[in-house]
Amino acid sequence: MSLLALLKGRRGASGFGYASTAEEVTAGLDLSGRTILVTGVTSGLGRETARVLALRGAHVIGTGRSADSAREILATFGPNTTAVACELSEPASVRAAAATVTALGVPLDAVILNAGIMALPRLERKYGYELQFFTNHIGHFILMQGLQDSLTPGARVVALSSTAHHGAPRGGIEFDNLTGEKGYGAWRAYGQAKFANLLFAKELARRFEGTGRTANAVHPGVIITNLARHLNPVMKFGFGVASVVMCKTVEQGAATQCYVAVHPGVARISGQYFDDCNVAAPRADAADAATARKLWEVSEAIAARFA
Numbered sequence: 001m002s003l004l005a006l007l008k009g010r011r012g013a014s015g016f017g018y019a020s021t022a023e024e025v026t027a028g029l030d031l032s033g034r035t036i037l038v039t040g041v042t043s044g045l046g047r048e049t050a051r052v053l054a055l056r057g058a059h060v061i062g063t064g065r066s067a068d069s070a071r072e073i074l075a076t077f078g079p080n081t082t083a084v085a086c087e088l089s090e091p092a093s094v095r096a097a098a099a100t101v102t103a104l105g106v107p108l109d110a111v112i113l114n115a116g117i118m119a120l121p122r123l124e125r126k127y128g129y130e131l132q133f134f135t136n137h138i139g140h141f142i143l144m145q146g147l148q149d150s151l152t153p154g155a156r157v158v159a160l161s162s163t164a165h166h167g168a169p170r171g172g173i174e175f176d177n178l179t180g181e182k183g184y185g186a187w188r189a190y191g192q193a194k195f196a197n198l199l200f201a202k203e204l205a206r207r208f209e210g211t212g213r214t215a216n217a218v219h220p221g222v223i224i225t226n227l228a229r230h231l232n233p234v235m236k237f238g239f240g241v242a243s244v245v246m247c248k249t250v251e252q253g254a255a256t257q258c259y260v261a262v263h264p265g266v267a268r269i270s271g272q273y274f275d276d277c278n279v280a281a282p283r284a285d286a287a288d289a290a291t292a293r294k295l296w297e298v299s300e301a302i303a304a305r306f307a
């Protein structure tokens, strides 16, 4: 048996592993009566996550860049779904999304911050900020600001990070280069955004201490989805090779976020990074509480610009 086959068949302490699917990790769970918000349900992992959570009986609130795009997908998962417009790179849209969810008056048992973009080949900015950082991190940060009061006492927040966080600059976040003007690399910027997602979960977990709520970050695996849409041909080739070697199916890729969001075994775990449905070790400097706190404060200041 090859090393890869062994890796793919391996299961960790949770009883799940690389090859587990979202359906497997939620098998036997009755999620009726629970409401779970998932960002980015129009494609890839978000779509599969929404499908499986709805299959298990949860009321799924799914966001898309437009309500119509989310509704079109969610309608195929049954009647217990709600579509909300949330364009993450537009703070006004994000705040409107949070207000719409709050107005529903339905407490959220889990929030899965799934939507994202990857490795834009050239520097792009929104409101002066590098677009991957602004979309993947600041967009979700503003969303969570607006959803704070909608969380149940035991709510779980799951942030999609990535093993690509290893490609972030030294220290994780270049606070003096959030515009990208002092230098830009597609993977470096994606790595930084995913590092930010990880730090966000760490700091949120710290702020949740003593409340019963949890926050964790996950790496879903490497999965061929629309995420690769921005890559140039050379980058696409590299991603394709990595995917062929390590590739998970979308069903497997959605497993870790579903596991962390709803499995009883994770109810009391907070501030961790999960890979293959098990707690894993992120890059060493991702444990730096001071950086996580600084990112939070910088993010608050950025968000305040759009209040």
Ligand SMILES: NC(=O)c1ccc[n+]([C@@H]2O[C@H](COP(=O)([O-])OP(=O)(O)OC[C@H]3O[C@@H](n4cnc5c(N)ncnc54)[C@H](OP(=O)(O)O)[C@@H]3O)[C@@H](O)[C@H]2O)c1
Binding pocket: 039, 040, 041, 042, 043, 044, 045, 046, 064, 065, 069, 086, 087, 088, 089, 113, 114, 115, 116, 117, 118, 135, 160, 161, 162, 163, 219, 220, 221, 222, 223, 224, 225, 226, 227, 228
């Ligand atoms: N696939 C992988 O190998 C992999 C590995 C590690 C981490 N991840 C992470 O997993 C998450 C899901 O990725 P995926 O592979 O499922 O990608 P995907 O198929 O491209 O789906 C991304 C989702 O995010 C939405 N989105 C993108 N930009 C947005 C914006 N500005 N505002 C609102 N929504 C936006 C997309 O909406 P549209 O359909 O309208 O574009 C789509 O619903 C991402 O956070 C990614 O970083 C993926």
